[in-house]
Amino acid sequence: MIDVMDPVAFETHPDRYKHWKLDLTDASSGIARLIMDVQEDHGLRSDYVLKQNSYDLGVDVELADAVQRIRFEHPEVRAIVFSSAKDRIFCSGANIYMLGSSSHAFKVNFCKFTNETRLYLEDASSESGIKSIAALNGVAAGGGYELALACDEIYLQEDGNSAVSLPECPLLAVLPGTGGLTRLVDKRKVRRDHADVFSTVAEGIKGKRAKEWRLVDDVIPRSKFNDTMTKRAKELADASPRAKAKGPGMPLPPLAGSRDRQGAGWIINFKYITLKIDEKKRVAELEVRGPDHDPPKSADEMRKLGPSWWAVQAFRELDAAMLDLRFNFLDVGLLVIRSKGELEKVVAHDKALASLSGSDWLAKEIALFQRRVLKRIDVTSRSLFTLIEEGSCFAGSLLEIALASDRVYMKDDEDNESGIRVQLSPANFGPLPMGNGLTRLQSRFLFEPKRAEELRGREGPMTTQDAVKAGIVTIAPDAIDWDDEVRVAIEERAAMSPDAMTGMEASLRYGGPETLETKIFGRLSAWQNWIFTRPNATGAKGALTMYGKPERPEFDWRRA
Amino acid sequence: MSDVVNDTKIPNNVDLSSDKKLQRALEAWQPNFINWWLEMGPEGFQQDQVWLRTAISVDSDGWAHFDYVKMPDYRWGIFLADKVPDRKIHFGDNIGQPVWNEVPGEHRNTLRRLIVTQGDTEPASVEQQRLLGQTCPSLYDLRNLFQVNVEEGRHLWAMVYLLHSYFGRDGREEAEALLQRRSGDPDKPRILGAFNAPCENWLSFFMFTYFTDRDGKYQLLALAESGFDPLSRTTRFMLTEEAHHMFVGESGVQRIIERTAQLMKQAGMSEDVRKLGGIDLPTIQKYLNLWYTLSLDLFGGEVSSNAASFFAAGLKGRAFEEKNYTEHTALNQSYTLDKYEAGKLSREEIALRNAMNEVLRDNYVEDSQRGLDKWNRVLEKEGIDFRFKLPSRRFHRHIGMWADVPVTPAGEIISREEFEKRKSEWLPTAEDEAYVKSLMTTPVYEKGKMANWIAPPARGIKGQPVDYEYVRHNV
Structure with a gap:
């Protein structure tokens, strides 16, 4: 298993983003656009390729930075529209080859960080009035749909191709690790039986049914998609209490530190x-x-x-x-x-x-x-x-x-x-x-x-x-x-x-009431931690290991 | 330094005068120890002048300094055997690493438990024996009893020193708790079973010092190997004192046997010496059976993961680990033992590390036999056919796989009914107890005189005659 060899750096700036574009051309209307355009060959490690707008930690570090900067540097922004620069694909989630070749410890820390980023997005909405829209102009799979779930509203382009899906269970034998299942039922309040069907269909669900099942807020024809998104973002921006925020923003310069x-x-x-x-x-x-x-x-x-x-x-x-x-x-x-x-x-x-x-x-x-x-x-x-x-x-x-x-x-x-x-x-x-x-x-x-x-x-x-x-x-x-x-x-x-x-501390630190947040981290440290280390996922014939290979995974059928 | 905690009152080689932490801890603990001693120590003799040995240093003269002293004024000291330079951990998984001079955090709780368990036995035996002085067979024996008692007290100090110096607040609390538990008290018993059994007559006392103190010897030998150097050094010094206790036991039993043999001759080789006020050989064997088996329990279960992890970590070795063994990891080796499970007996190989309790018990069994050989030589010399035997280690057990299995002293598994029926042949009965007690109703305080049931010792102590006034009682 490979851990990141060079230290991971968390400091970045929009000027240096490789995978996202922070588009502020409509900032005066209160809208920022975060456009995902993952550069395949610019993963943190060279042993995988970030195809199909799939992400690794480096992609998420940029996303976290963007949200943070919008909050501090752009008080005029009250709505964020997430979309993709790739044709037919919004985001295909965390890169499977990256996960497959990462150590367990890295995988879980990666999932934790991406969860924090999603929660910060939700926090920006509930605490700062920065609303977010997932404008799914293509397939949103796995972590891609989980990012959408972290937004306030999800819109799916109707083009006969775009769908939302959580293929982790059927394809990889792991869970949608970035809070996907929790947000499905706790946040979007999708019916549990619908969620069950949805979470086991690898290709996902599109069109009318996606809307009926509350997986998305609306399905919009391709021709009207961009305009509708802008219009909706404008409405959200106008209704936001952050409209009263008086500038200017506070820039976040790089931290001066040493590492020896x-x-x-x-x-x-x-x-x-x-x-x-x-x-x-x-x-x-x-x-x-x-x-x-x-x-x-x-x-x-x-x-x-x-x-x-x-x-x-x-x-x-x-x-x-x-x-x-x-x-x-x-x-x-x-x-x-x-x-x-x-x-x-x-x-x-x-x-x-x-x-x-x-x-x-x-x-x-x-x-x-x-x-x-x-x-x-x-x-x-x-x-x-x-x-x-x-x-x-x-x-x-x-x-x-x-x-x-x-x-x-x-x-x-x-x-x-x-x-x-x-x-x-x-x-x-x-x-x-x-x-x-x-x-x-x-x-x-x-x-x-x-x-x-x-x-x-x-x-x-x-x-x-x-x-x-x-x-x-x-x-x-x-x-x-x-x-x-x-x-x-x-x-x-x-x-x-x-x-x-890890298990003991996580259990003891969170006494008292459960929230979406505690459920997400609790399930991450319990369920996902366990499933990730089971042979059915990561054994020699496990599904995560076998992904992309010609043979089928082999399972130990005993229910634990 | 205070009036009670200083180098004069507390002889030591641990630099007490510059160790503030230890001073403070002892200042709180020492008065409670004295209170405990007055309450639970030998009853009725606290004002007597007793001719006692006091350790005032670790060198060959210093550790055996004799003088008259009132027991509450006894100078309980703190001594560690000399440091071995560059000592390395020599068994388990950490072989070759330097020994620990501080408690390694990883093993703190385990070490504390080991020390507390050892420490708890010391005051317990004083409590068990606190009334014995009132039925003493001679001033010589009375003095030996007190010597054993004050040294058990010193062994308590030795363990408390470790708790105070190396275990912080928890250590101080545990040291305090050592003074709170009481042998045989149903609400706050001592930790180990044998130390809650009553020791109410001198036959029991001699058997206790022969058998139970010998368990102590082997525990100390195993701890003397420890990679935690202060524990090793403390227990090495304690071993010099423990030897005397076993001498008291071995010679005490022997003198009873000698006397019984004389009385048997007087009675025309009849075994019924009770009429002449002696203790008959079968009764002695029953007491032997009782104390030997109670002591066997002290080694713990035959198969023990605790014992394995103590060994693996380098906390507790085998007796004479360095001297007697060539291979010190004890890995990939096995130990074969009789296994008794669900009524079935089988031979089973278990990992050697898991058998460390049994390995130590083997040494103990072998060592225990030596005294019996001596005792039997007395009988042989006197032309008596009776021979003392160690019972099977399966007999009368309360801990381990033989716990509560009905077994004869020969090791034969029998029915529960048969065991109950024949128990009185093997273990002291209430009647035996009453008889032995009846012999010991009056203490003997006259110089040189012996109670009827015991022969005088061959010689006195440290060059003094047998009729020396070892205890100045009520003068």
């Missing part, structure tokens, strides 16, 4: 984030640094700071570090998180963001972005231990990282002289919910929902003992025990089975 070999590992350095990788111990250490400047006092000041505002830059860097860890260091099972800085400053920046985001679209986008980054941490399949020591600044939005962790260790200084504290801020009580719709504090106290509410308005730094009482801290070793306790905990965790930990 260091001993038996790597050190990845940004202004506010350092990620150290110890490949031998299979442990990564993340340091998050607090603000080093004053928070903006007004929307103007915020715009002046732009992407260099700590609240933006630190979280962009954090996002980049998490993706780097996820894709480029698959063996590293444990992330140890520390912070450095001043609690009050973090709180001050959180408060500035909270007050601005009530009235300013950009501030709101920044808050929403922080929320997405923290969700990215929630679904990262690595053990997360936060260590709170001298000089740390786990307050408010940064305390959320601790709350996202599987365990929180806070050093107990009995005489309270070393100043080890944590602090709450408005960020802990609403703007940064998890995928289950609850705040991390609410998710923490499922048995005593009142406790999260009781902490609201608790201002000022909390000592270790306070934090233990508040339920924020898992273990509070004192100064004498600290080094040993932490070292042993890290070694112990790093020695556990990575599969068991």
